[in-house]
Amino acid sequence: MHYMETKLWNKAMELAELACKSATGLPSEEKYGIRLQITRPAVSVASNIAEGWTRESKNERRQFLAVAHGSLSELHTQLLLCGRLDWLPSGSLARQMGLIDELSRMLTTLCRRSRPT
Numbered sequence: 001m002h003y004m005e006t007k008l009w010n011k012a013m014e015l016a017e018l019a020c021k022s023a024t025g026l027p028s029e030e031k032y033g034i035r036l037q038i039t040r041p042a043v044s045v046a047s048n049i050a051e052g053w054t055r056e057s058k059n060e061r062r063q064f065l066a067v068a069h070g071s072l073s074e075l076h077t078q079l080l081l082c083g084r085l086d087w088l089p090s091g092s093l094a095r096q097m098g099l100i101d102e103l104s105r106m107l108t109t110l111c112r113r114s115r116p117t
Contacts, residue, residue: 003053
């Protein structure tokens with residue numbers, strides 16, 4: 001199966017799209033601050049899923065999925081901070097938080113399944 005056909009990658013792409021769009025609503029003085037801190041891990045989640053999916057060894061695949069999971073946690077933290085600072089309305093964050101939760105569960109399951117027995 002190609003990574004573009006997976007539910008995991010497609011949800012990660014949806015999250016990246018939402019995060020990048022919402023980051024444009026941040027204060028202009030944050031253009032190179034937290035805005036960059038949001039878009040970078042958002043893109044990294046989908047990118048690392050794609051790269052890991054194409055790796056031949058299970059160890060490499062698991063490593064890229066772990067990096068994607070780390071980027072997901074980083075994005076979650078940045079969005080939580082923006083919500084606390086009232087830089088992004090909670091309504092715009094709801095779908096992103098739901099996707100983060102879902103992706104985290106999916107990545108955890110995939111990483112557990114690919115562990116050596």
